[in-house]
Amino acid sequence: VFLVMISHFVINQYLVQYQFLVLGSWGVNLFFVLSGFLITEILLKDIYHEEGNKKILKKFYIRRTLRIFPIYYLSILVLYFLNVENSDQATVYAATYTYNWYHFITGASSPAMAHFWSLCVEEQFYLIWPMLLIIVKPRHHLKLIIIMMAIGFGSRMLYVGLHLHNYSDFVYTTIACLDCLGMGALLAWLKLNNPEFLRKILKHSSVPVLLTIIAVVVSRAGNEVFYITSTLLTALVGFYIIGNGAMHRFTFFGKLLDNKQLRYVGRISYGVYVYHWIFFVLLHDSIVAWLRAMLAEVPALAVLKANVYVLLFVVFVAITVAAAYISYKIIELPVIRLRSFFEKADEVKGGDTEETIVGRSGG
Numbered sequence: 517v518f519l520v521m522i523s524h525f526v527i528n529q530y531l532v533q534y535q536f537l538v539l540g541s542w543g544v545n546l547f548f549v550l551s552g553f554l555i556t557e558i559l560l561k562d563i564y565h566e567e568g569n570k571k572i573l574k575k576f577y578i579r580r581t582l583r584i585f586p587i588y589y590l591s592i593l594v595l596y597f598l599n600v601e602n603s604d605q606a607t608v609y610a611a612t613y614t615y616n617w618y619h620f621i622t623g624a625s626s627p628a629m630a631h632f633w634s635l636c637v638e639e640q641f642y643l644i645w646p647m648l649l650i651i652v653k654p655r656h657h658l659k660l661i662i663i664m665m666a667i668g669f670g671s672r673m674l675y676v677g678l679h680l681h682n683y684s685d686f687v688y689t690t691i692a693c694l695d696c697l698g699m700g701a702l703l704a705w706l707k708l709n710n711p712e713f714l715r716k717i718l719k720h721s722s723v724p725v726l727l728t729i730i731a732v733v734v735s736r737a738g739n740e741v742f743y744i745t746s747t748l749l750t751a752l753v754g755f756y757i758i759g760n761g762a763m764h765r766f767t768f769f770g771k772l773l774d775n776k777q778l779r780y781v782g783r784i785s786y787g788v789y790v791y792h793w794i795f796f797v798l799l800h801d802s803i804v805a806w807l808r809a810m811l812a813e814v815p816a817l818a819v820l821k822a823n824v825y826v827l828l829f830v831v832f833v834a835i836t837v838a839a840a841y842i843s844y845k846i847i848e849l850p851v852i853r854l855r856s857f858f859e860k861a862d863e864v865k866g867g868d869t870e871e872t873i874v875g876r877s878g879g
Contacts, residue, residue, distance in 0.1 A: 517785050519543030520631070521792050525832050530825040536736045541687075542750050544634050545696045547789075549754030551638055552700025553762070559649050560657070560708055569650045576646050579855055586851050587790055587843055588635065595628050595794065602626040613639040616688045623685065628797040631789070633688045640690045641697050658709075661701045668694030669748050676740045683743055692747070699751040703759050715763060724756035787840030787848065795835055803831055 523540030562572045592610050595603040606626035609618035616633035619625050652660050671691045676683045686692050706714040731749040734742050764770045772778070781788075807827050 517543060517547075517789050517792070519546070520789065521833060521836070522829070524631075524793055525796060525829045526825050537732065538735050538746065541746065545693075545747055545750040546754040546757070547634065548637070548693055548696035549700040549703070549751050550758050551641070552697035553703045553758055554700070555642065555645065556649070556661075556701040556704035557707065559646055560654075560704060563649060563654060564708070572650065573646055577642075580642050582851050582855050583786070583848070584635075584639070586847055587787055588632075590847070591790055591794060592629075595626070598798075600626070600628045600797065603628060610636075616690065620682070620685045620688050623682065628794050631793045635790075637688075637690045637693050641693075645697075645701075658702075658705055661698050661705055664701070665695040665698035668692060668696070668698060669744075672744045672747065676744055683740070687743060687747065695748050696751040696754070699755050700758070703755055703762070707759075707762060711763070714759065718756060718759045718763060721756075724753045727753050727756075784837070784840040784844045787843045788836050791839050791843070792832070792836040795839065796832055799832075799835070804828060807831070 519539045520543040523538075523543070527534050527537070527539060559572065559576065562575070567575075589611070592607060596607045602624065603626045605624065606615060606618065606629050609615040610626075610629050610632050613636045615629060616636040619630075619633055648660060649657065668691065671689075671694075672683075672686065675686045675692075680686075703714070706717075727749050731746060731753070734745055734749065760767075760769055761773045804824060807824050811824070811827075
């Protein structure tokens with residue numbers, strides 16, 4: 517999310533000469549790998565424990581719905597009633613989590629909803645992936661994951677190979693993101709089924725460094741090769757970063773990721789992502805005018821007047837994080853707590869004793 521904010525708040529607006537770094541794409545692709553890892557690990561654990569297909573799906577969709585829907589739909593409604601440019605046209609697509617396809621097919625976008633495309637990819641993945649893992653026998657899960665990754669990479673290669681004019685927008689489709697999501701799924705499968713082999717892979721710390729250098733060189737070229745390979749390259753780097761975080765919790769890197777402050781940022785990061793671009797679109801001009809007026813009155817800060825984006829970044833990060841914190845406390849957390857209500861009801865329906873229910877909810 518931090519990489520996305522740097523890209524949106526600074527580079528795309530003020531330092532366009534550094535757009536070749538595609539930090540926003542890095543952030544989103546790492547997000548896809550992380551999501552593919554977490555979701556697949558949750559589902560595989562339930563499948564291996566033979567909890568029952570209906571129960572697995574019900575628990576999964578209840579949790580995802582309570583976590584994702586409230587502030588997402590609240591944001592859509594606010595933008596619709598504020599009548600932000602093009603929001604009325606895009607609302608139905610955002611509300612049905614098809615905004616990414618709307619953007620790809622029509623080329624149109626709503627300024628304040630532009631970042632919702634990645635959330636649409638996520639939701640479409642959530643809709644299909646659990647069912648596939650349940651339908652396919654566990655012994656074939658690895659093949660399924662490899663096929664998914666091949667479809668993602670192959671679809672971009674095919675699309676560019678056909679010389680279709682809007683191949684740069686094809687990366688917003690769910691199909692084109694499957695190798696990132698699949699890379700996370702592969703990480704989860706290896707962690708649960710072959711952790712020693714995974715540790716051997718992760719020991720090669722020079723690999724992600726080399727991949728990062730290659731990714732930057734490829735992005736600098738900015739041609740068809742970039743659109744085909746950049747997603748896979750960043751996904752591979754994400755595999756190493758997230759894999760080390762998951763498998764080496766007691767190393768320096770693991771402890772860094774496990775500190776309380778960073779964990780709390782992780783809890784509110786969904787709100788940060790949802791709100792950051794909305795605030796920027798709505799408040800950018802007003803904040804810039806205020807900052808320039810303030811800097812004009814303080815001669816000692818004249819150097820910042822030419823680089824107002826530095827203060828602008830700090831202000832918008834502060835606004836976004838504050839909004840995400842408040843949102844988490846008064847909207848998200850109360851809704852998340854409803855999860856225990858649904859799970860208790862499900863346990864009672866399934867015939868568990870009260871002691872079992874209390875024990876599980878306590879855990």
